[in-house]
Structures are given as structure tokens and as C-alpha cells.
Amino acid sequence: MSAEVEETLKRIQSHKGVVGVIVVNAEGIPIKSTLDNPTTIQYTGLISGLTDKARSVVRDLDPTNDLTFLRVRSKKHEIMIAPDKEYMLIVVQNTNE
Amino acid sequence: MMSQGVGINAMDRLRLDSPDRRTAWKEEKERKLAKLKQLRAERENRRRKQLEKEAQEAAVRASSVPRDDQDLDKMLSSLGVAPVSEVLSSMSSMSSEPGGDHSGSPDKSLEANSTASPRTPSKKQPQLSVVSVQATNIPPRETVTYAKGVQTSGSGDGHVLTYDDPQAEEEDNSLTMLDTPPIYGGGHNRHLPPGILPTGMPTVQDVKPALATEAEKKVEEEKPQPPRELSDEEKQMLMMTEEFHSFFDRSTRILERALAEDANIFVDYSHDYEEDGEANESGGIKLSLNRWFYDERWSRNRCITCMDWSPQYPELLVASYNNNEDSPHDPDGVALVWNTKFKKDTPEYIFHCQSPVMSATFARFHPNLIIGGTYSGQIVLWDNRSQKRTPVQRSPLSASAHTHPVYCMKVVGTQNAHNLISVSTDGKMCSWSLDMLSQPQESMELQHKQSRAVAVTCMAFPHGDVNNFIVGSEEGAVFTACRHGSKAGIVDAYEGHQGPVTGISTHSTPGPIDFSHLFLTSSIDWTVKLWSVKETKPLYSFEDNGDYVYEVAWSPIHPALFTTVDGSGRIDLWNLNQDTEVPTASTVVEGSPALNRVSWTNSGQQITVGDDMGKIWIYDVGEQLALPRADDWARLVHTMGELKNNQADDDQSTRHYDSSFSSLTSLSSSPLR
Numbered sequence: 021m022s023a024e025v026e027e028t029l030k031r032i033q034s035h036k037g038v039v040g041v042i043v044v045n046a047e048g049i050p051i052k053s054t055l056d057n058p059t060t061i062q063y064t065g066l067i068s069g070l071t072d073k074a075r076s077v078v079r080d081l082d083p084t085n086d087l088t089f090l091r092v093r094s095k096k097h098e099i100m101i102a103p104d105k106e107y108m109l110i111v112v113q114n115t116n117e
Numbered sequence: 118m119m120s121q122g123v124g125i126n127a128m129d130r131l132r133l134d135s136p137d138r139r140t141a142w143k144e145e146k147e148r149k150l151a152k153l154k155q156l157r158a159e160r161e162n163r164r165r166k167q168l169e170k171e172a173q174e175a176a177v178r179a180s181s182v183p184r185d186d187q188d189l190d191k192m193l194s195s196l197g198v199a200p201v202s203e204v205l206s207s208m209s210s211m212s213s214e215p216g217g218d219h220s221g222s223p224d225k226s227l228e229a230n231s232t233a234s235p236r237t238p239s240k241k242q243p244q245l246s247v248v249s250v251q252a253t254n255i256p257p258r259e260t261v262t263y264a265k266g267v268q269t270s271g272s273g274d275g276h277v278l279t280y281d282d283p284q285a286e287e288e289d290n291s292l293t294m295l296d297t298p299p300i301y302g303g304g305h306n307r308h309l310p311p312g313i314l315p316t317g318m319p320t321v322q323d324v325k326p327a328l329a330t331e332a333e334k335k336v337e338e339e340k341p342q343p344p345r346e347l348s349d350e351e352k353q354m355l356m357m358t359e360e361f362h363s364f365f366d367r368s369t370r371i372l373e374r375a376l377a378e379d380a381n382i383f384v385d386y387s388h389d390y391e392e393d394g395e396a397n398e399s400g401g402i403k404l405s406l407n408r409w410f411y412d413e414r415w416s417r418n419r420c421i422t423c424m425d426w427s428p429q430y431p432e433l434l435v436a437s438y439n440n441n442e443d444s445p446h447d448p449d450g451v452a453l454v455w456n457t458k459f460k461k462d463t464p465e466y467i468f469h470c471q472s473p474v475m476s477a478t479f480a481r482f483h484p485n486l487i488i489g490g491t492y493s494g495q496i497v498l499w500d501n502r503s504q505k506r507t508p509v510q511r512s513p514l515s516a517s518a519h520t521h522p523v524y525c526m527k528v529v530g531t532q533n534a535h536n537l538i539s540v541s542t543d544g545k546m547c548s549w550s551l552d553m554l555s556q557p558q559e560s561m562e563l564q565h566k567q568s569r570a571v572a573v574t575c576m577a578f579p580h581g582d583v584n585n586f587i588v589g590s591e592e593g594a595v596f597t598a599c600r601h602g603s604k605a606g607i608v609d610a611y612e613g614h615q616g617p618v619t620g621i622s623t624h625s626t627p628g629p630i631d632f633s634h635l636f637l638t639s640s641i642d643w644t645v646k647l648w649s650v651k652e653t654k655p656l657y658s659f660e661d662n663g664d665y666v667y668e669v670a671w672s673p674i675h676p677a678l679f680t681t682v683d684g685s686g687r688i689d690l691w692n693l694n695q696d697t698e699v700p701t702a703s704t705v706v707e708g709s710p711a712l713n714r715v716s717w718t719n720s721g722q723q724i725t726v727g728d729d730m731g732k733i734w735i736y737d738v739g740e741q742l743a744l745p746r747a748d749d750w751a752r753l754v755h756t757m758g759e760l761k762n763n764q765a766d767d768d769q770s771t772r773h774y775d776s777s778f779s780s781l782t783s784l785s786s787s788p789l790r
Contacts, residue, residue, distance in 0.1 A: 107368075
């Protein structure tokens with residue numbers, strides 16, 4: 021089974037423009053990452069906070085609502101975050117405009 | 118003030134001691150008397166009561182303790198306090214003024230002063246001046262109490278957070294305690310436990326000043342903790358769990374779509390104008406390639422054996438694949454579900470099983486189930502709700518089920534009463550219930566004439582019919598059959614093809630005129646034939662192809678349009694109303710692979726073609742071609758009439774050729790691939 025996980029990660033990683041893929045658990049500890057350790061820790065720490073804030077925004081506006089996807093687009097990169105109850109998947113892609 | 122001034126000077130007088138100053142002192146006395154008068158006049162209204170009180174008290178004290186004055190004075194002066202006598206005397210002097218004893222007592226007091234302090238002249242006389250007393254009336258401070266008792270958690274003491282403090286506002290943090298408590302309680306409240314009112318005034322003070330900062334500190338302390346690393350084994354363990362897999366599956370699916378969907382939201386249309394010209398051209402093309410589906414891992418080198426569309430989600434396509442001869446360790450049978458809506462070019466779902474899958478279909482009334490018929494004769498059922506890629510149900514390999522490859526499958530019936538019909542190449546037709554694949558509900562041998570089983574290669578149900586169906590066989594004959602009733606089994610035989618029949622398509626286009634008696638067949642003999650159920654001879658034969666024709670399909674929206682694919686990579690679009698001799702549009706697939714399957718999308722504007730190298734090609738059909746006009750139905754009737762007339766003419770001329778043909782057909786029996 022983990023072979024499929026590896027295969028999928030490799031596929032995503034080889035997609036056009038993808039810089040890195042990180043899988044984080046609910047405590048903010050990276051489980052799997054294709055980036056080097058300091059970068060991973062940095063991304064994880066910052067993005068966990070951002071996701072929590074975004075989730076609290078969504079829920080404060082409407083308690084029955086919940087965050088499903090978060091996309092942060094900047095001049096150089098696009099960070100796509102798919103949060104879940106237990107884990108979170110982060111993909112960083114180059115915006116090649 | 119007067120007393121204060123006197124007090125200070127008394128100290129100095131005590132120190133200096135010279136009798137020469139007495140005259141100067143007397144002048145001073147008079148000056149002071151005048152000043153006293155002035156002061157009295159000014160302050161009489163305000164302080165009379167207070168002074169009278171104090172004077173009375175002082176008078177009492179003065180009468181009781183006159184002799185100890187000097188001792189007292191000494192003691193007090195050592196402390197720096199004004200000599201009692203002076204204070205008292207000055208008070209009494211002021212109070213007794215209206216009585217007219219003014220002259221006497223001041224002298225006394227002043228004399229007392231003078232004895233105590235004759236040395237003043239050297240020292241600077243106190244500058245006594247009228248000083249206006251500022252009576253400031255400080256109004257009680259308005260404290261706006263903002264009770265956050267409901268929202269605070271864990272503090273538990275019911276703190277009242279006062280809101281107005283400028284300090285709190287500066288910090289922009291409503292949780293910080295005030296440093297200057299409101300005026301009510303004075304500065305002492307901080308030391309009192311909360312809830313206890315010091316002065317009986319109705320306020321509740323928040324006693325824990327640094328709650329917020331404590332909380333902040335806690336958060337900060339926690340933050341450095343997460344980079345507590347998990348060991349590799351822990352990570353592996355985590356990655357094995359069920360939740361991880363389901364999370365991973367969901368998230369990667371969404372992410373891949375997001376990644377592929379590179380809609381450039383920043384595009385500036387005012388910038389590049391040449392590009393618009395290209396877009397217009399494609400509208401005129403009759404058949405143009407839209408995209409293809411190909412998976413490096415799972416569809417490489419496998420032949421596509423069947424395609425089907427989901428009734429619930431028109432964008433989902435299931436394709437079944439043969440085995441990959443180059444990789445014997447991979448599963449022999451693969452079924453992939455592709456999504457045509459998104460640009461993501463990886464399959465939505467991947468399923469496999471141990472035997473090559475020859476046919477696949479969506480369970481019409483169960484959106485999550487995909488059924489496959491395999492080379493071994495087993496019917497397999499996949500469920501996309503489970504995380505498994507292998508079938509959740511399988512029919513047994515027994516004589517009651519199929520023992521030959523199942524090339525044809527279809528779900529017929531209604532929501533409440535439906536069956537899966539499957540026919541294998543040994544002529545056995547089984548009807549299954551999807552709940553139980555352990556044995557077929559009913560089975561039937563399709564036999565023709567002298568108890569010869571029909572080797573069925575393809576099957577089709579006419580539109581709206583669940584009882585009668587049409588099958589094509591390896592011998593080149595087409596049969597109609599019936600499932601139930603007195604005529605169960607093969608009913609009619611339609612001879613015409615000289616090779617195994619590869620595909621059947623029944624006319625199911627809804628319209629004003631019903632053509633559901635028409636059906637098309639394609640065969641290895643390079644021809645496509647048009648039949649009517651009512652006649653055993655073909656109505657027309659299309660002979661434009663130069664290779665085995667592998668499949669034919671009517672358009673779901675246009676009554677006179679159908680498509681064929683052949684082994685040389687050619688896709689043909691025929692419009693009967695325009696021309697029956699040559700296809701209206703034709704294109705060759707890139708690389709010229711042999712095309713095994715063709716199918717229309719439900720919209721009727723796209724064709725999907727499967728080849729033998731594992732690629733599914735999706736072509737767009739130009740609108741002028743794909744969309745029917747209102748008169749197409751009438752024109753088709755006319756065309757059929759013409760065909761009939763031509764046929765009658767041809768029959769007469771070709772009758773004498775038939776005999777020579779039939780001798781050839783008996784020799785040919787090319788096995789199906």
C-alpha cells in the first residue's frame with residue numbers, strides 16, 4: 021500500500037511546476053516531504069498557523085461551515101493546501117506567468 | 118497657610134537667638150495683623166465652619182495643655198512639625214477675631230512666637246501671598262465594565278474586564294488588565310481578592326492582571342514544541358493507517374485536479390490578438406482531437422476492450438483493458454475510470470483483477486459499482502467506495518456461470534427490477550442480480566437450429582426493449598433472441614456478413630419518427646451493414662473500409678449519423694442523409710494504431726476511441742455535423758426508401774453472384790482476436 025502512496029507522491033512531484041509536496045499531521049509534524057528539512061519545518065509551521073486561522077474564519081462566519089481547500093497565490097509560487105481532520109497535504113507550485 | 122508659614126519660620130527662630138531684633142519683630146507683628154485681616158476677609162465664607170471646628174478643638178486643647186507648650190514645641194520642632202502653640206494660636210486668633218479680642222490674642226500668639234523664635238530677621242521673611250486655592254472637584258470616573266464572563270474560558274473567577282483604559286486600548290488587547298484601576302476603589306483593590314468590594318461601591322475588579330500575557334506565553338512555549346520529530350518508524354506506521362490512506366486518496370485527487378487546472382486567471386486579452394484567429398478555425402473542422410487518456414503504469418501496451426459512460430455523472434468513463442504482454446507480473450485485467458471534465462490526466466479510479474477484462478459497464482442503478490466481464494468467464498464487481506483496487510465481489514468459476522470469455526454485458530430493467538445480462542462465447546446467457554454474484558438468477562443456452570450453440574461476440578438491446586435482443590456471432594450471422602416467453606432463445610437469423618461480427622449498434626435516437634428497428638453491424642469482412650429487424654437481408658452495406666472494422670456506433674442525437682473504427686486507425690463519420698457511399702468525415706488517429714472500440718458521449722458531440730496500445734482518444738465532432746436538423750428524420754425515411762429501391766435493383770443483378778460467394782464464406786472462419 022505504501023507503494024501507491026509513493027507512486028502518487030512521485031506523480032504529483034513530477035507535475036509541471038511543482039516544487040514540493042508535504043504531508044503534515046494534525047500536530048504540525050511533517051510526515052512526508054519532498055523538500056529538505058529546514059524548508060519543510062518552516063513551511064509546516066507557517067502553513068499550520070495559516071490554515072488554523074483560515075478555518076476559524078470560515079467557522080466563525082458560519083459554524084456549520086468548514087474549510088475544504090486553501091490556495092495561496094503569490095508572484096512566484098502557488099501553495100495549495102488540502103486540510104483534513106487528521107492530516108494536511110501541502111503542494112507548492114511555481115506560477116509561471 | 119498662615120500656620121504653615123509660621124511653622125517653618127519657627128524652626129529658624131529657634132536656632133537664631135538675638136534680642137536686637139525685637140523692634141523689627143514688632144513691625145512685623147503689625148504687618149502680620151494687617152495680613153491676617155485680609156485673609157480672614159477673603160476666606161470667611163468658605164472656611165469659617167471648618168476653622169471654627171478646628172478652633173474649638175484647638176481651644177479645648179489649648180485650655181487643657183497650656184504649660185506643655187514649650188515642651189511640646191521642642192518635641193514637635195525636632196520632628197519638624199510646627200509648634201502646637203503657634204498652630205493653635207494662629208487658629209484661635211482667626212477664630213476669635215469677630216469677638217474683638219483680636220488685639221489681645223494675636224499679641225499673645227505672636228509673643229509666644231517671638232519668645233520661641235526671635236531670630237527670624239536674619240532669615241528671609243516668608244513671602245505670604247494670597248494664593249488662590251484651586252478647589253478641584255474630581256468627578257467620579259465612569260468605568261465602563263464589559264463583562265466577558267461567558268467568553269472567557271478557564272479563568273473561572275468571573276473577571277470583569279474594564280474597557281476604557283487608554284493603556285488597554287493602546288495595546289489593542291481587550292484582555293489585558295488595567296494598570297490604573299478605576300477611581301472607585303482606589304489603588305488598593307488589586308490586592309483584594311476579586312468580588313470583594315472595598316468601599317461598598319458596585320464594581321467587580323479583575324484581579325488577574327496578566328491573563329493574556331500568560332496565555333501568550335503558553336502559546337509561545339508550545340510553538341517551539343512541534344518540531345519534535347517523529348522517528349521514521351513512526352512515520353511509516355502512520356502512513357499505513359486506514360485514515361491516512363483515505364485522507365491521502367481524497368486530497369491527492371483534489372490536488373491533482375487543482376494542479377492540472379491551470380486556468381490562467383491573469384490572462385490579459387487586450388494583449389495578444391493573433392490567437393483569436395486560431396480559435397475560429399477549429400469550429401469548422403469536422404473531427405478534431407480534443408485530448409487523450411493514457412496511464413503510463415496501467416494502460417501501457419494494453420488493448421482497450423470496452424468503454425462505458427456513467428449514467429449519473431456524464432463525465433465519467435470506464436475503460437477496460439486487456440493484459441499487458443510485456444509485464445507478466447502486473448495484473449492481467451485493468452479497468453480505469455477517467456474523468457473528462459477536468460484536465461487532470463490521471464485516472465479517477467484504478468481497478469484491476471487477475472483475468473483480462475473483456476467488457477465493463479457501470480451498474481446503471483448503483484453509481485458506485487462497476488462491473489467487469491473477464492476472459493475467464495467470471496463477472497467481477499468493483500466498488501469505488503472501498504479503498505481496494507481489487508473486486509469486492511466475484512462470480513464463481515463454475516459450470517453454472519460462464520466458462521468462456523464474457524464479451525457482452527448489459528444492465529437492463531428499471532431501478533427496482535433490473536438484471537445484469539451477460540453472454541459468453543459459448544452461447545450461454547446468464548442473468549444476474551447485482552446483490553448476489555455467487556450464482557446467476559437464470560441462464561439460457563442460445564442455440565440455433567440444430568442445437569448448435571452460438572458463439573456470441575457482441576450483443577445489443579433495441580431501444581426500450583428488455584426482452585428481445587440482438588447478438589452477433591463468430592460465424593458472421595446475426596441473431597435476434599428473446600429472454601423470456603414462449604420463444605425464449607434464438608428467434609431469427611440474419612445472414613449477410615462473411616466474417617465474425619465485431620459490433621452491433623441499435624438505433625436509439627429519440628425523435629418524431631421511430632427507427633428502432635434499424636441496427637448496424639460491423640465485421641471483420643471490412644464491411645458495415647445496415648439492417649432492419651423485420652428483414653433477414655441487410656438493407657445496405659457500407660464498403661468503404663480497407664481493414665477489419667472493429668466497431669460501429671449510432672449517434673445518440675442525430676438519427677442518420679454513425680461512426681466506425683477500423684484496424685488501420687481510421688475513424689469514419691457517416692451521414693446517411695448526405696452520402697451513403699463515402700463517409701462524410703474521416704480522420705486517421707495519430708500513429709495509426711488499430712482502433713478497437715468507439716463510443717459517443719451522451720452529448721453526441723464527442724467520440725471516444727480506444728486503440729490497442731492503451732490510449733483513449735477523444736475527438737470533437739463539428740457542430741454542423743453532430744447536431745441534427747429538424748428535417749433529418751424525414752430525410753432518413755426518404756433515404757431508407759431510396760436504399761430499398763437500390764437494393765431491389767441490385768438484388769436482381771447480383772443474384773447470380775450469391776452462389777459463388779457462399780462457397781467462399783464457408784471456408785473463411787477467421788478467429789476473433
